[in-house]
Amino acid sequence: MKLAILSRAPQAYSTQRLRTAAQQRGHEVKVLDTLRFAIDLSGPEPDLQYRGRRLSDYDAILPRIGNSVTYFGTAVVRQFEQMDVYTPNTANGITNSRDKLRANQILSRHNIGMPATAFVRNRADVRPAIERVGGAPVVIKLLEGTQGIGVILAPEVKVAEAIIETLHSTKQNVLIQRFIKESRGRDIRALVVGDRVVAAMRRSASGDEFRSNVHRGGTVESVELTPEYEQAAVRSAQIMGLRVAGVDMLEGDGGPLVMEVNSSPGLQGIESATKLDVAGAIIDHIANQVGFPEIDVRQRLTVSTGYGVAELVVHGNADLVGTTLGDSGLWERDITVLTLHRGTTVIPNPRKGVVLEGEDRLLCFGKLEEMRSMIPERRRRRAKVRKLPKQPIPDE
Numbered sequence: 001m002k003l004a005i006l007s008r009a010p011q012a013y014s015t016q017r018l019r020t021a022a023q024q025r026g027h028e029v030k031v032l033d034t035l036r037f038a039i040d041l042s043g044p045e046p047d048l049q050y051r052g053r054r055l056s057d058y059d060a061i062l063p064r065i066g067n068s069v070t071y072f073g074t075a076v077v078r079q080f081e082q083m084d085v086y087t088p089n090t091a092n093g094i095t096n097s098r099d100k101l102r103a104n105q106i107l108s109r110h111n112i113g114m115p116a117t118a119f120v121r122n123r124a125d126v127r128p129a130i131e132r133v134g135g136a137p138v139v140i141k142l143l144e145g146t147q148g149i150g151v152i153l154a155p156e157v158k159v160a161e162a163i164i165e166t167l168h169s170t171k172q173n174v175l176i177q178r179f180i181k182e183s184r185g186r187d188i189r190a191l192v193v194g195d196r197v198v199a200a201m202r203r204s205a206s207g208d209e210f211r212s213n214v215h216r217g218g219t220v221e222s223v224e225l226t227p228e229y230e231q232a233a234v235r236s237a238q239i240m241g242l243r244v245a246g247v248d249m250l251e252g253d254g255g256p257l258v259m260e261v262n263s264s265p266g267l268q269g270i271e272s273a274t275k276l277d278v279a280g281a282i283i284d285h286i287a288n289q290v291g292f293p294e295i296d297v298r299q300r301l302t303v304s305t306g307y308g309v310a311e312l313v314v315h316g317n318a319d320l321v322g323t324t325l326g327d328s329g330l331w332e333r334d335i336t337v338l339t340l341h342r343g344t345t346v347i348p349n350p351r352k353g354v355v356l357e358g359e360d361r362l363l364c365f366g367k368l369e370e371m372r373s374m375i376p377e378r379r380r381r382r383a384k385v386r387k388l389p390k391q392p393i394p395d396e
């Protein structure tokens with residue numbers, strides 16, 4: 001394949017390793033400076049210029065978009081997506097993972113363990129939010145920090161309030177998060193490629209530091225993950241739309257607590273801790289997937305007027321419980337079931353013989369008018385209520 005690594009740091013360890021791994025496997029590979037692209041929307045089809053010239057054809061890209069260039073970088077990735085070039089990480093996935101609040105919101109409906117988190121704006125709401133996540137000591141985080149910068153442990157409620165007020169006064173948005181004591185100074189980084197964890201390490205903070213980031217002096221060691229941790233990592237990456245991701249998890253008493261999902265994980269720490277060829281695994285995955293550019297399903301499907309994607313909940317349609325998909329009458333109503341979600345498992349292309357259960361959720365494509373009548377009243381109401389301001393954040 002012909003692969004472009006989008007990076008502003010051609011000399012960095014990760015970039016070098018990825019380039020070498022691609023070359024060793026006989027691929028043609030170039031490292032292209034993310035900021036030297038020009039997005040061209042002047043012609044009949046989406047196009048890209050690089051350093052002032054029309055870009056040659058690539059089979060795949062591997063975005064390594066730094067935090068400081070998220071907006072432009074994701075615009076370039078999105079342009080490649082529009083041109084049907086494969087990317088393991090979509091522009092949407094990168095954008096979603098970059099903002100810790102947004103990532104938490106997206107993961108929160110999927111049964112992924114996370115530290116209790118709150119987000120408030122008004123001064124009067126700060127103290128109740130701190131209490132709700134468990135009181136002091138409490139963690140305060142800038143929404144878009146990395147490498148441990150912008151993560152603070154406030155020992156007392158009063159101090160926390162003062163810090164949050166100060167940050168608010170300088171227009172900074174912050175998360176209020178429960179301090180996971182039992183994991184103090186330690187966390188797990190799992191490197192997810194495709195549908196599996198290819199390497200994992202435990203990071204331990206140095207001295208009395210509570211942040212275990214390598215950039216904060218943390219040390220690393222290889223770990224064997226239990227299936228529970230592995231599943232949490234893989235599912236988090238999938239939900240975020242990232243096929244290459246570094247998932248950070250705290251080790252809570254009740255199991256893994258996902259803190260963040262990184263879309264451009266560094267390879268140096270994890271390769272040196274585990275002695276595994278992570279770069280090679282990433283390149284192999286891309287080479288395997290090259291025929292399948294990421295398709296924005298909604299963008300493509302909703303083009304047909306009157307048709308769209310909706311999620312039907314079986315328990316809201318009591319007559320469906322206990323019937324098979326074939327007998328459900330959905331097909332006759334011009335509704336195709338794309339996936340069946342049961343607990344944390346997903347059955348793609350469910351067969352006619354599958355018997356529907358009360359808690360099943362069906363992701364469907366079909367006539368919106370037909371599906372509208374099947375979306376249960378209660379869910380629609382709840383969705384509306386959520387949009388109202390000043391709703392209390394539900395307890396976790």
Ligand SMILES: Nc1ncnc2c1ncn2[C@@H]1O[C@H](COP(=O)(O)OP(=O)(O)O)[C@@H](O)[C@H]1O
Pocket residue numbers: 115139141145146147148149150151177178179180181183184185186187210211212213248250259260
């Ligand atoms: N809620 C928490 N409880 C305990 N430790 C935490 C918590 N949140 C973060 N940490 C520690 O701080 C480090 C940095 O936090 P993280 O959210 O990953 O920010 P960054 O994006 O800067 O790496 C984590 O690796 C972990 O060691």
Ligand SMILES: [Mg+2]
Pocket residue numbers: 147148213248260
């Ligand atoms: Mg982190």
